[in-house]
Amino acid sequence: MPLSVSQIVLIAKQREIEELRRVMSTALLVGITGHMIHVLQSERGASSIFLASSGKRFADTRRELVNEAKTVEKLLRKQIAAELENSSFANAKIISLFAWVLLGLDALSDLRKQIDNQELTGSDSIAAFSRLIAGLISLIFEVADAAINPDISQLLVALLNLIQGKEFAGQERAVGALTIASGICSEPLRERIAHLIDAQEHNFKIFSNFAEAPIVARWQDMQNKPYVAELERLRRILSTTTPGATLDSNLSDAWFQCCSERISGLWALQCDLVESLQERCATLISDAERGLMDSEGLIEGLRENPPARAGLVDRFFDPDLPVEQALSFIPPAVEGQHQAHSLIDLLQAQSQRLANMEDELVSARRALNERKTIERAKGILMARYSLSEDEAYKKMRTTSMQQNRRLVDVAESVLSLSELS
Numbered sequence: 001m002p003l004s005v006s007q008i009v010l011i012a013k014q015r016e017i018e019e020l021r022r023v024m025s026t027a028l029l030v031g032i033t034g035h036m037i038h039v040l041q042s043e044r045g046a047s048s049i050f051l052a053s054s055g056k057r058f059a060d061t062r063r064e065l066v067n068e069a070k071t072v073e074k075l076l077r078k079q080i081a082a083e084l085e086n087s088s089f090a091n092a093k094i095i096s097l098f099a100w101v102l103l104g105l106d107a108l109s110d111l112r113k114q115i116d117n118q119e120l121t122g123s124d125s126i127a128a129f130s131r132l133i134a135g136l137i138s139l140i141f142e143v144a145d146a147a148i149n150p151d152i153s154q155l156l157v158a159l160l161n162l163i164q165g166k167e168f169a170g171q172e173r174a175v176g177a178l179t180i181a182s183g184i185c186s187e188p189l190r191e192r193i194a195h196l197i198d199a200q201e202h203n204f205k206i207f208s209n210f211a212e213a214p215i216v217a218r219w220q221d222m223q224n225k226p227y228v229a230e231l232e233r234l235r236r237i238l239s240t241t242t243p244g245a246t247l248d249s250n251l252s253d254a255w256f257q258c259c260s261e262r263i264s265g266l267w268a269l270q271c272d273l274v275e276s277l278q279e280r281c282a283t284l285i286s287d288a289e290r291g292l293m294d295s296e297g298l299i300e301g302l303r304e305n306p307p308a309r310a311g312l313v314d315r316f317f318d319p320d321l322p323v324e325q326a327l328s329f330i331p332p333a334v335e336g337q338h339q340a341h342s343l344i345d346l347l348q349a350q351s352q353r354l355a356n357m358e359d360e361l362v363s364a365r366r367a368l369n370e371r372k373t374i375e376r377a378k379g380i381l382m383a384r385y386s387l388s389e390d391e392a393y394k395k396m397r398t399t400s401m402q403q404n405r406r407l408v409d410v411a412e413s414v415l416s417l418s419e420l421s
Contacts, residue, residue: 017285017288017289023149023152023281024278024281024282024285025082025086026083026143027274027277028278029079029083029143030143030156030159030274030277031278032072032076033076033139034159034163034270035075036136037136037166037167038267038270039065039068040069040136041129041167041263042065042068042069042170042260043065043066044125044126044129044170045170045174045177045260046058046061046065047122047125047174048122048126048174048175048177048181049256050115051115051118051120051121051122051125052178052182053181054118055118057181057252062115066112069108073105073108076105077102077105080098080101080102084098091142094139094143097135097142101132104131104132107132108132111125111129122178123189126171126174126175129174130171134167137160137163140156140159140160141160141368141371143156144156149284152277152281154210155210155211155273155280156277157210157368158209158273159270159273159274159277160368161203161204161206161207161367162204162207162211162270162273163270165199165200165202165204165266166263166266166267166270168196168200169196169262169263169266170263171196172197172200172259173256173259173260173263175193176193176234176238176255177252177255179238179247180234180238180247180252180255181252182247182249183249184244184247185241185244185245185246185247186243187244190238190239191394193238195390195394195397197235198397199393206367210367211273212276215269215272215276218272219269222262222265222266222269225262225265227262227265230254230258231258231259231262234251234258370408373408373415377411377412377414377415378396378411381396381414396410396411
């Protein structure tokens with residue numbers, strides 16, 4: 001027996017609901033992954049001071065942070081297992097990243113033992129934590145790249161850039177704490193801090209462009225907090241101290257405190273963004289479920305919202321519509337055509353809605369693709385010239401400023417030259 005139109009539209013709506021519920025599950029994964037990043041950032045910062053002070057400082061704080069990280073790790077492992085039960089919804093890259101993340105989590109125990117025994121330098125400890133955090137951020141990146149709803153994509157792009165900017169802020173906290181606690185101004189570490197400040201500004205700018213207005217307003221309010229002014233003061237001390245000169249190691253507490261307060265503020269914004277993401281998913285699911293109860297309404301909606309090209313055909317062959325208006329969505333200024341006018345208004349509104357959604361999705365994907373291009377170019381420079389990640393980024397950034405070109409344009413040039421060689 002052939003399917004009826006009502007059955008087909010119901011099946012379509014059911015599939016939409018399934019996809020949205022999958023997005024809701026993904027939002028939960030993103031939230032827990034972001035929480036794992038946050039606690040590892042805190043543990044990394046405390047570990048850097050612990051190592052820089054030869055185990056004399058932050059031992060108790062670090063122990064508390066390790067316990068918190070272990071609790072969140074259990075939640076993340078549980079959520080990954082739940083995602084893998086529905087692995088048909090995830091792409092191969094996301095599943096591979098699950099494996100990479102679990103590999104890093106498995107190695108945490110040995111890393112912590114090495115820190116307990118002070119078998120690592122502060123820089124090695126920071127790098128080890130940062131590698132795991134980078135994998136967690138990559139997981140969020142792939143989830144954002146796989147989103148198909150423009151509203152969800154925008155929220156994910158905002159969240160991704162907030163988390164990445166917060167990670168750079170966390171690295172700045174750890175590197176600065178290590179530098180100050182050592183009592184000696186290190187030029188390589190000072191340059192790294194300058195790079196991290198620059199990178200934060202880039203990510204927070206993208207975050208501000210894609211986040212919802214209330215969250216952006218809270219971000220702007222953060223810039224007037226006392227801890228931001230204190231951080232700027234300490235940054236100036238680091239930037240103006242002669243390399244090799246003595247630093248007041250007691251300032252490490254003030255540095256760690258103001259950085260931590262700022263990161264806590266970013267964490268609150270992150271939680272708000274995750275909540276907005278989950279609320280948006282819940283709203284979309286609720287709307288779709290209401291639509292599922294009205295098969296006649298779904299069919300009527302199908303009639304009233306034809307594919308754009310079908311609408312154009314109808315208008316082109318409408319004898320009452322001037323030819324010059326037939327292929328545009330501008331309603332004619334002719335009296336006595338109320339029915340045609342309302343149809344054109346409907347088509348115009350539908351077309352504009354689709355265009356806006358497409359523009360939003362393109363904008364979100366462009367931000368993600370630019371980030372991919374920059375990362376690929378950075379990797380090529382690192383391999384070709386034996387540069388560190390910081391040095392490769394700094395090289396592209398310097399070229400960008402000298403040539404007055406966007407960073408992504410410089411990255412594309414690097415990729416083009418690599419293909420020619």
